[in-house]
Amino acid sequence: MTTGTGTQAAPSSNWLRQFTGLLSSDLNQQPGEFGLGQVPARLKPDAIASSVCGFCSTGCSLDIHLRDNEPVNLTPSIDYPVNLGMACPKGWEALTPLSADDRATTPLLFNPRTNVREPVDWDHAMQVFALRFKAIQHRFGRESVAWLGTGQIPTEELAFLGALGKFGMGIRHGDSNTRQCMATSAVAYKQSFGFDAPPYTYADFEDSDAIVLIGSNLAIAHPILWQRVLQNKNRPEIIVVDPRKTETAMAATKHYAIKPKSDLVLFYGLARLLIDSGSINRPFIDAHTSGFDSFAAHVHQFSLDRVAEETGLTGEQVRGFAESIQRNRAVSFWWTMGINQGHESTRTAQAIIALALMTGNIGRPGTGANSITGQCNAMGSRLFSNTSALLGGRDFSEPTHRREVAEILGIPFERIPKTNSLAYDQILDAIDEGTIRGLWIVATNTAHSWIHQERARKLLCKLDFLVVQDMYHSTETAQLAHLSLPAAGWGEKEGTFINSERRIGVCRKVKTAPGHALSDFNIFRLASHYWGCADLFARWTSPSAAFEILKQLSRGRPCDFSGIQNYGHLECSGGIQWPLPDSTVETAGQSSSKPAQSLSYTRRERRLFADGKFFTPDGRALFLFATPQPMPEKPDSEFPFLLLTGRGSSAQWHTQTRTSKSAVLRKLYPQKLYAEIHPLDAKRLGIGPKDSLTLTSRRGSATARAFITPTVNQGEVFLPLHYESTNCLTYPAFDPHSRQPSYKACAVAISKANP
């Protein structure tokens, strides 16, 4: 280890050569203290605040460097059990988007006379908010106002929005952008395990003997989880199932480039091979699951020949895949959007769950049927957004659940609706039908991200009143709003996120919001006052007060985290995974004077179902299956290519409302839409490496630069999802159980664009 002075002190300047001076000292470094190592002297912190990152669901902790109460820099937290001192470029640049020029700083109200959005004060804005929505409800009924929320804001805020919307404002229908990323996993887990409970902990990446990644470009979408894969000391088999040879597939030990949307057939075929070869864990199946026999009967029709035919793999490949599952002691299955965004996604996720259950690959280190979530707080949204499930993962249709919530919140029982909300796509359909006429969008960018974008935009424009609450007035959606409400961003407010492995972590307020922007939490407080229902939410005075309510809501539920004391407890424990019921806090070390030490590393990494007990009424996990359906829009002679979409680079986040604000991140991805196309297809169409393409679907067209690469299959074309025009093409198909849109398969035609 280098310990001495590797470089001598710079020779002193003389009149001919200036070794030092103002320009050089700009780059001087100093020990940062706080255990940071060398930092730029200019930016040496006088305090550090740790905050969970606000981009993706990995849930990395970032140490924000503060100087004179201003955030000046950040470094990834060394001790946090998620990221172990690492971050992806988005995390490193997390502070930059806060200082963008186009931050929303004041409410804007559309003036139909001048046709511009004019600044108004909060009092005026919230009066209009309440009056317009009430007027719509009054004229067209309770059903006529809805909201679309997000997985990007803290749980306290999500829960407040959900409670305020449904119990305070009497809104019937609210949904969230988590519908676009995680609804499938939530539904699949709920049906199979009895609760929306991803069973794993990130240490499972390190403990597996075989890691099966399905529809997940982990290396790019979740670089910090890929780090955990590479830390696995078992020399694991890394098996990637993806139509494209992604960065992850490139680094895998095996890549199965199946035909798009043939996953379900593949997994049923694997299940049959495993059953036929006797490689199943019969004792586990008998003791802890139900429905296996009918599942076995169902998969019997998936012969090797059929599977090979429908997936495009050879029989040998399929057999090899089955052998990998059979051979390894600990096999973990991981999936992301490649599964979740499909027309039969819930059953596909459940086919993965079935593979794990039947081989006993669950509840042990290095195993699991594991959904890797998308947004930083998709998991919080799934439990507490009060949209498709009642607060705390409860059921609106269950009177006992409604009564529990009414009691905990101290609100009249009858204010709780008896039915679930419409899903995102159904809300849009209701706008089309004219039954929903007022919409409140919070921290999401529907006009960019929704499938079949042109229709989504038309519908937003059709609304009598559209409120958009966002950090920026410039998003594609905010520009369509009648009323824009300026929101504080990550880092400008407090709250908790729940990451993919159920870890609850805190984000801290380290910066003041620009202008008159308010935290979403405080906007909801205002809304409750202007609506006239503030008395129902008297206890929701601050995020930490709301966290106490969330703890109560979780008590006795599978997600029980009533044992968490407060934000400080979360902070010094490196986040805490649910469940942590208050009955367990003694052992969890809450009473210890040094909670961080008392929670040992293993206690910091906890998985579910070690006892084989699931959350269904009989404690058994369910095998659920269905007959595979053809994809809704297959390529044909008119639109001969299949369009795949996915993440482009680790420097881009979703619709880029934030990542495009960082000059550093902008350097790390192509500025314009590009299309990956196979060399033989390119040749056939006369497309050269610098040409622009026009991609046309039945719904719209997009222009993209050609990137000719054999990593996509012939007949397929790939577009990254971060660019506005990608969703002009996508076909609005939805999984019948989760209502999640199928972004990753539609038919397009390709031609060389006119120069």
Added chain:
Amino acid sequence: MRKVSLSTPNEIRPALVDSLLQEQRSLTAADEFSAIVESGRADRMKDRYRSLLPLSQPSPGEQYAFEVDLDRCSGCKACVAACHSLNGLEEDETWRRVGLLVGGDWRDPLQATVTTACHHCVDPACANGCPVLAYEKDESTGIVRHLDDQCIGCQYCVMMCPYEVPQYRPSRGIVRKCDMCHGRLAVGEAPACAQACPTAAIKITLRRQEEVVADFRNGASTGAKEDPLARNLFLPSSPDPAISLPTTRYVTKNPQVAALGAADAAEAHPGASHAPLAALLILTQASVGVMLWQAVAGLVSHSPPGSGLTVLALALGVAGVLSGSIHLGQPLKAWRAFLGWRKSWFSREVILFGVYLNLAAASVLDSRLTVPAVLAGLGGVFCSAMIYVATRRIAWSKTRVFSRFAGTTWQGFLLTGWAATDSSSLVWLLILTTFARLALEMEIMKHEVDDESPRPSALARTARLLSTRFGRWNRFRVAAAMIGGVVLPFSALAAGELPPHWSLAAAAVALLAASELLERSLFFVTVSPPRMPGGVA
């Protein structure tokens, strides 16, 4: 419609807004945050560094070097962002880049992401070019450091470095670059990029400098110059490592990587236009051309020529130097530009043009100094040409650069002669020279290849820029040269008007000057410099 009412009393609501705005402006006290810090953290970081750093300091003949494991790099680019943050760089300043190599069989495609920063070369081209010795290759560590306060912002290192490492920062008027986090290494910490790599793909190793020399200069030919597919021992599809002997080691267990090509190989990236430099070159060369006429005229006529043209030459030369100083980011420090004379053609140019201008000024008074002035001036033009030849850019070969620079000087000479005498042979020479220069310039167009080629050569990229993106300017250049250098002189000749009417001469001079400025700007923008593999366009 029933009137909808707000049920909170009116006076309470604005007060609530005010209190919430007030709350939004308050921050939690900083001292509450710092409580989380515990003492063992720094030690735990140092544990991590153990695998990222060599066990000892470099012994004589050794140096620190980056080692990049291509098989571990996943392309997440955290290294770029971490380097930016941990070095406190400007908002859009990055010292690392990540490119992409693509290829492999269609049935088994292969890609490799390539993270790259300064290679801390054994024979650093940046340092060899620097006129003010603003680069220091540290004797004990081998780190190539840039002395920010010594830099004059001439950006010659930007042209010299084959890897596009030094970057000019207009806000500061200097170049900055990666210093391998020498301050961190000195205290046993890993450089920012290595610390931040989630897959530990970047580390610091010790390399024997002799070994680098043997690999890239004395060993088997790397053959990377023209054919990017040829095996490059440094990294496929990257500049010839013999130029500067880069020390970074790219390692992979996959032999197929050697056959990969840059994802952006088809891209022709235009360079900076450097208008002040184009003006400097044209003006100094014209000045020397005029002065050359003065000298030749003096020698031929055996009588001292009038000092008018000498004054013109001096004025052109001074204008050239002034124009050049506009190009500098730190003109007040430019007096040090002679310091690099041992290695830098830039320093030599500065010295010789300094001598030239002094002699030219003196020869206004004493015409005997005209010949020495011309010799110094020609030397200066020679150095100007060598400045660009030394960059080893293929479009800036000796023939191409010298034919241009000597051509401009020679045309300056001929134009002066045409305007000043009745010699028809000078007119024919001028016409001939114009044709010859255009023909030589157009030679590069023969390298233009089929637009479909995925990996065009550097010359093909230059040709493509000249024919497409800058095609219009190139046509202007040719047209102006043809009118100013052929049509007008010939019409004067045909009309028997020698020396020509002043207006005709002025028109020809103006057209040729404009044409030359265009030619020299195109010289800069279309050079298509060597570069490390880039990403998707």
